[in-house]
Amino acid sequence: MGIYDISAKAIDGSDKKLDAYKGKVLLIVNVASKCGFTPQYKGLEALHRKYAGKDFEVLGFPCDQFGHQEPGDENEIKNFCSLTYDVSFPMFAKIDVNGANTHPLYQFLKSEATGILGSEGIKWNFTKFLVDKSGKVVKRYGSIDTPEKIDKDIAELI
Template sequence: MASIYDFNAAKLSGEDVPLSEFKGDVLLIVNTASKCGFTPQYEGLETLHADLAHKGFKVLGFPCNQFGKQEPGDAEEIANFCKLTYDVTFPMFAKIDVNGPSAHPLYEYLKAEAKGLMGSKSIKWNFTKFLVDREGQVVKRFGPQDTPEKIRSEIEALL
């Protein structure tokens, strides 16, 4: 059975990381952007990460520039923004595409496992979230309007 552990992704630093590194953790995988109306969700994501890390929870952030060109920066600019503006400590990965022919294979898998409204696969906007259980299976997709605070109880139920 496939899982997210079958994929690798590059961190902002450029280091290639097998997602099997996160085996046993509950994960919230999020496509992020620095110049979006939903960008303040970084604060809630960091709070979740900090509050629940000791229970085996991690947020994984994947910057994406496909929606309104709201993530125009390079890796260094993204890292500086996340650290200086929201003091992000959760893992941030290299900028990727989440839709189209250049979509990252991890996102192809996530979209197939948890479809959006009316069965659509494509990601509609920044800060779409995928909740993944300790076995690497996708449990649920949340839209950008679903704040970290709103989905906390569903995360805690998997911990």
């Protein structure tokens, strides 16, 4: 199974097959509204706008598994992202990235790009995965890796 075989629920409740993003470089991020890293939304949106029309997408996946930092429902999350950071990149419904209910996308991402010392678990909000145009997971970044730092890696893949 590859990334394009996976579906996820969009933040508006519709089902979205990830094969809609075939041929695009993807930056997939587990996000949260009340985290110390939440200001990274600004950098993620800047990347989205910088590479608009250049086969690139940021995909945001809200998650409430770290310190209850994403307590809202999908409508609250959508409003927060829109009003606070003018987010226009695709956002999805809240998911689990660890544990028994880990979303299939994150099962795939974690198996393809492990963390420090080979660990698969997501350590915190704003962990990022860079996926190339063929659907291969190229790199995993931690929460402290800013979107600005990742820009050069994106540029090389586009």
